[in-house]
Amino acid sequence: MSKRKNHGYKKSGKKPNPANKPPVGKRQAHGGGPAKGKGTDGKKPVIAEVTCSGLTNEGKGIIQWDGKKLEVEHLLPGETAEVAVSTKGRHTTAQLKRVIQPSSDRVEPPCVYFYECGGCQLQHMNNEAQVDFKQKTVDALMKPFGKPQAMLTMEHPYAYRNKSHTTFGLSRDRQVIGGLYASNSHEIIPMDHCLIHDPKADEIAGTIKGILRTTKLQPYNEDTGNGFLRHVLIKVGKTSGQIMVVLVAASSVFPGKNNFVKALRKAHPEITTLVHNVNNKDTSMVLGDEEKVLFGPGTITDTLGGMEFVISAKSFYQVNPVQTEKLYDKAMEMADLTGKETVIDAYCGVGTIGLIAAKTAGRVIGVELNNDAVRDAIRNAKRNSVKNARFYQGDAGKFMVEMAERGEKADVVMMDPPRKGSDEAFLSSVVKLQPERIVYVSCNPETQVRDFEYLEKNGYNVEEIQPVDMFPQTVHVECCALLVREQ
Ligand code: SAH
Numbered sequence: 001m002s003k004r005k006n007h008g009y010k011k012s013g014k015k016p017n018p019a020n021k022p023p024v025g026k027r028q029a030h031g032g033g034p035a036k037g038k039g040t041d042g043k044k045p046v047i048a049e050v051t052c053s054g055l056t057n058e059g060k061g062i063i064q065w066d067g068k069k070l071e072v073e074h075l076l077p078g079e080t081a082e083v084a085v086s087t088k089g090r091h092t093t094a095q096l097k098r099v100i101q102p103s104s105d106r107v108e109p110p111c112v113y114f115y116e117c118g119g120c121q122l123q124h125m126n127n128e129a130q131v132d133f134k135q136k137t138v139d140a141l142m143k144p145f146g147k148p149q150a151m152l153t154m155e156h157p158y159a160y161r162n163k164s165h166t167t168f169g170l171s172r173d174r175q176v177i178g179g180l181y182a183s184n185s186h187e188i189i190p191m192d193h194c195l196i197h198d199p200k201a202d203e204i205a206g207t208i209k210g211i212l213r214t215t216k217l218q219p220y221n222e223d224t225g226n227g228f229l230r231h232v233l234i235k236v237g238k239t240s241g242q243i244m245v246v247l248v249a250a251s252s253v254f255p256g257k258n259n260f261v262k263a264l265r266k267a268h269p270e271i272t273t274l275v276h277n278v279n280n281k282d283t284s285m286v287l288g289d290e291e292k293v294l295f296g297p298g299t300i301t302d303t304l305g306g307m308e309f310v311i312s313a314k315s316f317y318q319v320n321p322v323q324t325e326k327l328y329d330k331a332m333e334m335a336d337l338t339g340k341e342t343v344i345d346a347y348c349g350v351g352t353i354g355l356i357a358a359k360t361a362g363r364v365i366g367v368e369l370n371n372d373a374v375r376d377a378i379r380n381a382k383r384n385s386v387k388n389a390r391f392y393q394g395d396a397g398k399f400m401v402e403m404a405e406r407g408e409k410a411d412v413v414m415m416d417p418p419r420k421g422s423d424e425a426f427l428s429s430v431v432k433l434q435p436e437r438i439v440y441v442s443c444n445p446e447t448q449v450r451d452f453e454y455l456e457k458n459g460y461n462v463e464e465i466q467p468v469d470m471f472p473q474t475v476h477v478e479c480c481a482l483l484v485r486e487q
Contacts, residue, residue: 118183
């Protein structure tokens with residue numbers, strides 16, 4: 001649980017840091033933070049003037065203090081600043097109090113919640129500085145494998161997300177609040193909008209908050225287990241205009257359901273489907289297993305690479321469609337298909353990469369763990385009249401081991417694992433299948449580099465690395481890489 005929990009404004013529902021100035025003693029202004037001396041082995045924190053020498057991979061400023069290397073959130077390279085240094089046992093931390101000499105890369109974050117939220121980490125940097133930071137991070141990580149290409153950037157790096165997620169709760173004075181969790185915490189920061197969300201999604205979340213306030217329906221309380229609504233997940237098909245709203249509730253019984261649905265549809269006739277998802281577990285996972293469609297098809301569609309894809313509530317779908325087009329174009333260029341190849345689309349989600357590849361491949365075999373996503377992928381093949389693609393549900397590693405045991409071969413493996421990367425079962429089987437090319441798409445360059453190491457030791461060379469800025473304002477970066485088998 002974060003120490004931010006002590007900040008009264010989160011429970012009371014006041015807006016944080018409304019002036020949104022650079023963090024000039026912002027935490028003390030709310031009566032929290034280090035000034036109380038707690039966590040400093042009984043002593044007040046030490047105020048120190050420091051200079052920032054660089055950034056960590058998480059975008060935090062690096063400083064030296066008393067022979068120690070410390071990390072300071074929201075501090076930029078070259079800046080001098082006052083920080084409050086606190087010590088608890090052998091653990092020393094530093095918080096930014098005041099920037100004395102700001103960097104020319106510093107901008108006023110457009111989002112009023114930036115300093116409290118943690119969903120974005122880089123809004124205090126201008127766009128060029130953000131891209132430069134991510135490029136340098138990727139360049140340094142990938143150095144043993146070659147120099148990455150220049151990042152594919154986004155022209156309008158806000159309001160890009162097609163998926164938004166709002167958590168509901170009660171403030172101390174028992175008002176319904178909705179927003180995002182503060183970083184590393186389960187404290188809800190009340191928010192009316194998020195600048196990287198689709199604005200329509202936030203409008204709908206706002207309406208739902210209003211409906212809760214005027215009905216007896218209560219938000220769920222994590223501590224007591226009472227209440228109904230936990231989260232609202234909204235998926236927007238940016239090209240189709242279709243909108244799916246998923247009400248994640250602690251119970252399958254929905255008191256006042258008809259009135260709720262009526263009020264929501266009246267305010268937002270643009271919602272094309274509404275889903276009631278039941279999550280009654282003590283978990284940080286948003287979605288539960290059980291799902292009831294309240295109206296509409298329970299899915300939305302969207303278009304990518306000239307094909308139309310059906311997406312369910314629980315299926316993964318890339319969150320930034322503008323940048324996904326660029327990512328997939330690059331992946332297809334790397335796959336260099338001629339119409340004959342057997343292609344494996346591993347970790348295939350709703351089949352996007354595999355189905356786009358199928359147009360220029362001999363056949364495509366997709367594998368994916370999530371049942372709903374596989375069902376979507378099969379539907380998507382039919383919907384787009386793709387006859388040379390088959391999709392299978394299962395663990396990609398196991399699936400590949402079995403393929404290798406049967407002595408099957410593949411010409412191209414396209415893989416797009418989750419953040420933790422792939423595993424040895426998968427990679428060792430890829431090596432046995434002997435594909436000419438591996439196109440490795442990843443949202444986590446650190447695990448991607450780890451997997452490169454394995455593949456390079458086992459007969460593959462990394463030939464090209466293309467970073468794509470899929471998540472502007474955040475530290476996250478996507479990379480697409482081509483590995484070719486040594487002759
Ligand atoms: N290629 C897709 C999805 C990539 S996200 C796209 O571009 O949209 C990663 C996917 O891997 C998710 O759909 C997730 O459900 C799936 N996944 C996670 N672990 C897996 C495993 N062990 N085996 C197969 N798929 C897995």
